[in-house]
Amino acid sequence: MYIAFELGWDTWRLAFGTDLGDNSRQRQVAGRNLAAVRAEIAKAKVKLGLAGDAPVVCCYEAGRDGHWLHRFLTANGMTCHEVDSSSIEVNRRRRRAKTDRLDAEQLLRMLIRYENGERNVWRVVNVPSFEDETRRHPHRELEDWKSLRRQYSNRIKGLLATVGQELEVDSEFPEAVRRLRMWDGQGLGEDLTGRLLRQYEGWQFADRKIKDLENERRRRIAKGTAPWLERVRTLLALKGIGANSAWLFVAEVFGWRRIGNVRQLGSLAGLTPTPYASGRSAREQGISKAGNRRLRAMAVEIAWCWLHYQPNSALSQWFRKRFGVGARLRKIGIVALARKLLVALWRHLERGEVPGGAELVDWRSKLAGHRIKEAPAA
Secondary structure, three states, X not given: OEEEEEEOOOEEEEEEXXXXXXXXXXXXXXXXXXXXXXXXXXXXXXXXXXXXXXXXXXXXXXXXXXXXXXXXXXHOOOEEEEEOHHHOOOOOOOOOOOOHHHHHHHXXXXXXXXXXXXXXXXXXXXXXXXXXXHOOHHHHHHHHHHHHHHHXXXXXXXXXXXXXXXXXXXXXXXXXXXXXXXXXXXXXXXHHHHHHHHHHHHHHHHHHHHHHHHHHHHHHHHHOOXXXXXXXXXXXXXXXXXXXHHHHHHHHHHOOOOOOOHHHHXXXXXXXXEEEEEXXXXXXXXXXXXXXXXXXXXXXXXXXXXXXXXXXXXXXXXXHHHHOOOHHHHHHHHHHHHHHHHHHHHHHHHXXXXXXXXXXXXXXXXXXOOOOOOOOOX
């Protein structure tokens, strides 16, 4: 039996079927009501004339609900495909009708086609374990707090710009803002000063959270015993790779993904080329940008760091020889270097191959100068 889930916040629609030519049986249950899902599956088997132990294959679109439903369905003996929404084929000929019923019907038909060997109808998400998924939270939370701190800082600077002033947002800001005078010698006024100080309190709170998370990360790198942290230390031992990038690379990809070849890695990062050739027209459209945006952004950033800190490496020499002239050419070439560097880091972790000409350092030296606080007692 095949089941397609169309997930909403309040309700879920389930479409059941056994073959492409059959009319689907559709039912609606309350969102996240797992008992109702089990009951509808049992009723559908009876209605469709299937045995109680008949195999079940199901699918749903990856999105807000994450991977927990996949784990629930597989734990109950079903085969589940979590589908990349952007890979689902759509008829572009004209405006199309869209309802939950039609979406569930389409998913069901595509599921049956997929299970019958038509593997190009969509792309299936590689679902991590719960432990691998939770590993992503520290650096993603740190990213959120940094974004919030930047918002507060930009808002403060914008407010000061309206009165022709500027100040550095740091620990001395409250005293400095009270001393500020406008062009006519007057102070900023009670309302503007109060707003600036309240914005500063938000900046200060975000800054404190960032420091706490960074300290926790250093503590785990220095003293943690989890096997995946050894991979973080291995990357950290390369000159030019810092705690931010090493942690992100391992938590997002290298700590749990099984990568078969370099093409898979390039596709995962969205760094694969997208050629366009039709008739006499042939051009390159740039990279696909269809992969992990955090991995891609960090790979490009580290590629620039690699040129600075590993100037004698084979990758840096290749870059200078191929893209060394012109700022525009360097910006294009850095993407190619980022892809090559990702491949080199993957081989370094999987096979122990140090990138050609790369300089190694003691990873502990990158944590030196930072006071690592002990984790609070439980």
